[in-house]
Amino acid sequence: MSKRIVTLAHYYTQPEIQQMADKVGDSLELSLFARESKADIIVFAGVRFMAETAKILNPQAEVILPDAGSTCSLVTQTDVEALRQWRESHPDHVHVSYINSSAAHKALSDWIVTSRNVDDIIAHLYEQGKKVIFSPDRNMGGYLNYQYGYDMPLWSAVCEVHDKFNEAALNEALEAVNSKAYLIAHPESPLPVLKRAQYVGSTSGMLNWIKAYDGAVSDVIFVATEDGILYNMRLARPELDIRQAPIYAGCQCNSCPYMKMNTIEAVKRAQQGQGTRIDYLSQAEMDAARLPIERMLDFSQ
Ligand code: CIZ
Numbered sequence: 313m314s315k316r317i318v319t320l321a322h323y324y325t326q327p328e329i330q331q332m333a334d335k336v337g338d339s340l341e342l343s344l345f346a347r348e349s350k351a352d353i354i355v356f357a358g359v360r361f362m363a364e365t366a367k368i369l370n371p372q373a374e375v376i377l378p379d380a381g382s383t384c385s386l387v388t389q390t391d392v393e394a395l396r397q398w399r400e401s402h403p404d405h406v407h408v409s410y411i412n413s414s415a416a417h418k419a420l421s422d423w424i425v426t427s428r429n430v431d432d433i434i435a436h437l438y439e440q441g442k443k444v445i446f447s448p449d450r451n452m453g454g455y456l457n458y459q460y461g462y463d464m465p466l467w468s469a470v471c472e473v474h475d476k477f478n479e480a481a482l483n484e485a486l487e488a489v490n491s492k493a494y495l496i497a498h499p500e501s502p503l504p505v506l507k508r509a510q511y512v513g514s515t516s517g518m519l520n521w522i523k524a525y526d527g528a529v530s531d532v533i534f535v536a537t538e539d540g541i542l543y544n545m546r547l548a549r550p551e552l553d554i555r556q557a558p559i560y561a562g563c564q565c566n567s568c569p570y571m572k573m574n575t576i577e578a579v580k581r582a583q584q585g586q587g588t589r590i591d592y593l594s595q596a597e598m599d600a601a602r603l604p605i606e607r608m609l610d611f612s613q
Pocket residue numbers: 337338339340412426427471498500514515
């Protein structure tokens with residue numbers, strides 16, 4: 313019997329890759345899809361931590377990452393041994409980690425969160441009187457501390473893509489618009505940018521915001537996130553003036569180099585069984601990483 317193959321693509325991959333996929337989504341949607349999938353082979357056109365999450369949630373499946381180099385700066389900026397020590401230096405805190413983290417990192421966490429459920433999960437922990445440490449994204453953690461008055465100690469890694477959005481360039485771009493201008497932003501962006509935003513939310517949250525937009529079509533909507541999602545936004549609302557937020561004056565050109573390693577050729581090769589197999593995680597590591605992910609999925613249901 314031939315093997316069943318399913319191809320998943322993240323919103324940040326190029327449009328041609330998204331068109332080749334059986335399912336397109338953000339990291340949470342793709343993880344949930346991978347967990348329920350009956351496929352023998354999952355080709356994950358995304359980055360390594362996402363493919364690892366799929367393997368952890370569906371260990372029966374063979375998970376293939378098209379390009380071995382598709383990492384994420386939140387992962388490469390985090391030394392897992394240093395993280396272990398940081399966690400041990402806060403023995404009375406709950407360790408909440410963003411899903412953009414390696415399997416080894418997740419295995420050192422009490423809860424995993426995504427940008428969609430992070431507000432609710434941390435509020436739930438504070439309501440229970442818990443103390444929380446947050447890793448790895450210091451922009452996201454800093455925004456939560458600012459927004460809700462928390463005092464979470466933060467790990468210090470950033471998304472090298474979102475961290476580039478720049479307040480001064482943004483102010484200039486907003487002022488240059490004659491009609492009304494909006495800003496929607498992903499919480500991986502720097503705090504001064506987030507403070508200017510009308511909406512701060514996850515990849516899917518921003519897409520839904522665009523879908524529900526009922527203002528004038530002459531308005532300009534700036535989006536502070538990776539450029540891949542603009543394709544889906546324009547597909548959903550072609551009549552709107554949607555622009556990527558600038559990273560310096562005149563440059564609306566911010567994309568994730570790791571996501572873009574998913575070329576058409578690499579994805580086609582992966583569909584033929586070639587690429588990086590996520591087969592290097594030990595059973596113990598997968599079991600330890602699954603616990604905090606399942607905790608999040610149970611909470612979100
Ligand atoms: O990798 C990222 O920056 C994001 C926002 C992923 C996701 O889908 O939430």
